[in-house]
Amino acid sequence: MSTPQPSAPRQFWEERYRADERIWSGDPNPLLVREISALEPGNALDLGCGEGGDVLWLASHGWRVTGVDISATALGRAATHAAEAGLAEQTAFEQHELGMTFPEGSFDLVSAQFLQSPVALDQDGVLKRAAEAVAPGGTLLVVMHAGWPSWMEEHEYPFDAVFPTLQGLLAMLALQNTWRVGTLEAVERPSPSPDGKPGTRVDNVWRLARTT
Template identity: 65%
Template sequence: MTHIHPTPAAEFWEARYQGGDRIWSGRPNALLVREVTGLTPGTALDLGCGEGADAVWLASRGWRVTGADISRTALERAAGHAADAGVADRVRWERHELGVTFPEGSFDLVSAQFLQSPVPLDQDRVLRRAAAAVAPGGTLLIVMHGGWPSWQDEPPFDVEFPTLTGVRAALALPEGEWSFTTMEKVRKPSVSPEGIEGFREDNVWRIQRAGH
């Protein structure tokens, strides 16, 4: 795993993961499954892979995956998840503080699922680097929360949520080289930790890079 120096962002996420045995559900993100099912497996980069559910799902469907995250604890859990699923030989784990360091190489699929953080993250820079890492003919998949859940009465911190057109503009993709296959706001059911039912809205962009 790539070494990174302790920073406020690294310390925040390490503390977050060490605060519980498992932070996420262990299931792949539904919009990743929706958008990637049907693509021909190749090489994939999972940015902010967390505990590895998306990377393991991709590997189990034939992709050769690089998973990158800021937290060593998250990556250790992800490696254990891959081993349990029998796909450890199809996934490489790298530790990066995205925006500072970034995985090398090009990939047939670059997935950025919910790269949103309560600590500083240069989101636009990371997404532009993600686009640059897409191989000719490959796919960039971005999924972001579009707002707080409906049951969130008081936002816990100030944040500007990305919009469909805002992310498209921030990517600054060359005309004629990319096509937006999906650019959509999706509403899904959501339940608060206290059991309050509601919904939240996510934005999804699937962008295809032209081949040679």
């Protein structure tokens, strides 16, 4: 069973962030850390940066980072966290409703972590733009949930989600031979339910390098 999707994504996410003082842990996504730690720092673009956990980790490891989100509230929190960490000069934040507008420029790293939404989002279009924004020699890193957690029954699915497959996303991007695949992997991790029931969830990881 699915629920109707709200028609105003910006309003949805503003309300989501304003409902709590903090939504996310502030820690970087573990698969970002795993995949990016060995790369030479440059300029990075974080799509859907939320409250800035990944932005701050990248900046603290030598990257110059532009964080993008639809929510002004989330971006304000991210900028505050960056300033408190002494990382304001290495970070910038832009508000975009991805699919409608996209940051200008090219980047040594474009990261899209769990760019999946209960409201309208042109996921394919955004990821194609993300690939176009990677500079020669740069990296595109995409991490997506591959499905619902193991403890969730079909009738409990809260909305109609898009879960790209490993090969399906590659086919959609239709990348040319100027790209090579670094990581193409499904990663299972613990994912307990809100009431503590044990379970797992699978995340798909694509790390793609643009050679020229």
